[in-house]
Amino acid sequence: MRSEPLLATEPPAPVRDIGELYAIAFTQTETAAQRYGKLAAAGDEAFEPVRCVFEALCLRENERAEAIKEACIAAIGRAPTQADLRWMPIDLVPAEELSDLKNSLLSTAYSAWALAVRHRERAFIFWTYVAARAETGIVRATAESMAREALRDGNLLRRERRLAWRAERREALAGDAPAATELSSAALFESLLLKDIFRWSQEAPAPQRRRLLSLIGDGSQAPPPEADALPHTEAIEEIKRRALRYAEHLSSIYLDEADKAVDQSRLELAQQLAARSIARLADLRSIASLPR
Template structure:
């Protein structure tokens, strides 16, 4: 399983309007283009040329994304994205330090840059899935879902480039393919344990909150609940549920990133989207109960 949890790319607060949403999307795309551009325009030794070429391509992609956001915003709101609509600093999906570390290494190859670009769009998928899950406004939810789908599409295109680069470098260096092991069997066990934790957590909740929790996680809202429940037990069940939901989201994202064919990719991406939405619901319910 990947060491970096993409699940930390959660919006700081629910997005309230489509104007705010397009401002966030535009800012993120422009930031990505600017940071990629730093390494696509740099003068350096000849060996960096193939790496610089990749940075040029992903910078171009980010600029196109910013332009597409602008066109959509004009079409829907009759105005360009307005950064004054931002209520909080947009989540940084393309950290400058991460790019600097990669570009500064003498071991950096085109494959590693493509791999990082994939990770950046995966972060976008996670971020916009959270935005859609937390949105109270239906227009914001729909736009967030569109952004998440676009990020998935971009990540899929970048994976093809990453795969080509890997094959090219493997041919040169005689390396073997990465380990193709899967965590899906573990995911099946975690799904079962998660459902047990959710049922235990729900037992001590008020009826309205209980029904919300059960509905959000695909359980029977009318299932009978035993009344003899200890508060300490439900608190621990809540913690376990959120922890397992985080693990499952991470597993499905990792499986999608290493999918061997299109069917597996589409399935694991759907599982990841559902798991992230579920995690957002669990965190929201837990936060509401803590207030």
């Protein structure tokens, strides 16, 4: 089971309004454009194949920033500003990742496109979290739209990555043949997770219980047959921790499956499962942080 989190830091608070959401998106996109732009202007002749990738990525991010600005003006009558931010937007394109690629003697166009794919996956995860924690419909809908855009963009970048792989290896993409998948284990983890969520709900206060049961599609408030033997507080805390581990692992499985998908239908299914799983993880973490 993976130990690293899907995001180094989760959004620290729900996004308050649409102005704040656009300010976050604009800041993240400008940062990405600046960092990609530095690599597009850096390096010697040997870096040329990689530099071309970052020139394209810089252009894409500048276009995205302009689109975000226009959408913000259409929504609230003005461009996004730093004054709308209540917390520092999470870095979707960490400088250290780009530095590692720039300084590596093994950097290729393929590794550059692969890094860009990870950045858009990170954006998808971030906006899915924002949507899951949104307190207003317009913020939720706009965050979901940004998550879908990150998925679409990630699909385009994956195609570029495959082309780069073929060009570098001069043979068919190794992943073109159906690969072994972790989806076969996902059903087991889903079953274990749902069981733990139900056990967790039985010791939770009524509002939390309803939220937990809604995650497993069980609106019943009737006690289970073993209600007289529910675990003590220590056991419940362990159930919470285990449920969160299962939920995060499932999100990782679905994201990995999307990354390895070799046809559109498989990709779309994995992306849908990933979006649902990440939203569920965000809900579980939110519930776990509430006082009992």
